[in-house]
Amino acid sequence: MSDVLAQPAAGVPIDGRQPVLEVRGLHVTFAGRVGVIAGIGGKKATLARAVDGVDLTLGKGEVLALAGESGCGKTTLARAIMGLVQPNEGQILFEGQPLGKDLKAYRRKVQMVFQDPTGSLNPRQTIYESVAEGLRIHKVPGDEEELVARALSRAGMRPPERFFLLYPHELSGGQRQRVVIAGALALEPEVIVADEPVSNLDASVRGEILRLLMHLRDEFQISILVVTHDLGLAWTIADRVAVMYLGRIVEIGPAEDVLTQAEHPYTRALLNVVPEAGGIERPTLAGEPPDPTRIPEGCRFNPRCPAVADGSAESAGVANACVSNDLGLTELDTNHLAACHLAAKRAGRPVPPPPA
């Protein structure tokens, strides 16, 4: 255990920031159901490798966007970080300490904001009760009313007293999400994990919530992990972007690099489908989202990879490797890593083995 701690976080530079949260070699596997009779007959459950070897470090005061299609494992990773699902392998470290059995203190420091604010709030609780609940659970000392008021006003609900006795249905979607964020802020967290924090909100109010998240980072040095399918959002707020595909991070780096000079063909495919004027003429990947119960051999993206299909992998002499050798992340530029045989070959870098 101790020599694990001594190692630098594998392949995930964070730009000189102090690491707050570290994920090491994380695997989360879900077993499918097998009927009783089939089970007696010796049938094994199909395993879905939702998270399949992820190393990730979140720096102090950093905004990291975790992007990918549905089913890529981004939400499972976020839930594992929160201790909501048990990893099968690997560990999560908070401020250098691995998570133990007692998650209560940790959960106070690492708060989650979900996609749907309406579902996150109890419809029969007033706003005051919703925000105060966490304070009571964690027995936070101090004047409760003052703490609730401060959290609400930090979340942009001013004057806070005006909202105390309202119920969630009396607020708009944007205000509800602010209340959820206030509930998280009341506990003065170090980290906020936000799973699609604005995708259920109207386009016109999204910016306000994003501005709030950025403000929390600037003002209180809160680290934010944003799980999103929206690369435009990543461009707007993230310092770094990590792109996930079938349970692995396939590209990670500073947002400017990943989003404007993407190295991995999958990242480029995701960028291609960001809707914009004239964008409809650009190619998309065929087929349905990938299936974590059937992860292809070699590079897991190879069956859908445009570079394999159009022969550019072949002419670079990596086509064989693409279909047979699984691989880890290669540093292609300062702090910019991608798991792609072709990109590594072009950069003249060796391809590391897949993550443990």
Added chain:
Amino acid sequence: MSLIELNDVHVNYQTQGGAVPAVRGVDLRIQKGEVVGLAGESGCGKSTIAGAILRLLPSGTEVTGEVLLDGENVLSMKPGKLRAVRWSEASIIFQGAMHALNPVRRIGDQIAEPILVHNQAGEKEAKVRVGALLEQVGLPPRRMNDYPHELSGGQKQRVMIAMALACNPNFVIADEPTTALDVMVQAQVLRLLKELQRDLGLAMLFITHDLSVLVEVCDRLAIMYAGRIVEEGPSNEVFSTPAHPYTKALSAAFPEIGDASFRRKPSGLGGDPPDPQKLPSGCSFHPRCPDVFDRCPEVDPVLYEAGPGRRAACLLVEGALAAAEARPTPRTEAVADE
């Protein structure tokens, strides 16, 4: 003549709390083969317009004005005629493909239903037609024997599209057709819709809050706020150089990746959409408007010319203020009369 023509359409929903004006005087024209996008936040009345065009609103809802489909007023059609027009002249792709299909019927039968109901073909021919339709939307014809649960979200949405095209309509309304879909699947469905629209020469009304999707597929855009169209024009121009402050706020919510002006600068509107029963005085957008000035709470703007083929309902449009002062009876009075 336009294929679709909406003239001064008003829709009032009847609720226990009184009438709720959801649409307040909308004029809209769609030419043959043209794709028009309708954008706005939830509750702005965009889906109500779809309902008004096909007369799908709950009974008791008060709809006034004219909805001309190929010159005929849908609002005054007899039920028999209306039934004949729906699906064979104008059809709709609903939002939420996940729940719009009957879970206990094979999808082939569901697609065939409108063909049979409209007596466009016998059972055998209908089956051939279903196979062709499935192929057209990129599904193998043998999938007609599948039940909805055997299809993925994107495939279900393709079935919904096939169904909307079953009776060869000239006009299709797509109400949030890609909202529940994943990014990659959304792109595939959008490309399919655009291809079909081009190949079949369809006129379309495309409704979504996602302005960036509309810019991809539409020729013209109409932006709605609080039951009215507040800006319209060619889609690229409306998106890239919006004339109305509300459109500006909407388009800023869809950053261009690589554009430094969006980097680490999220922008959005404060406040909430107004309660349709308690609309602000003057311009209904003024309490949230970043460019508000002293005349805004007093003068209710109509659509003013804002460049070639463009109109915007904002007093800041050049010449708008003078026009408004010269004609001080805005449309709000018309609502009160009814």
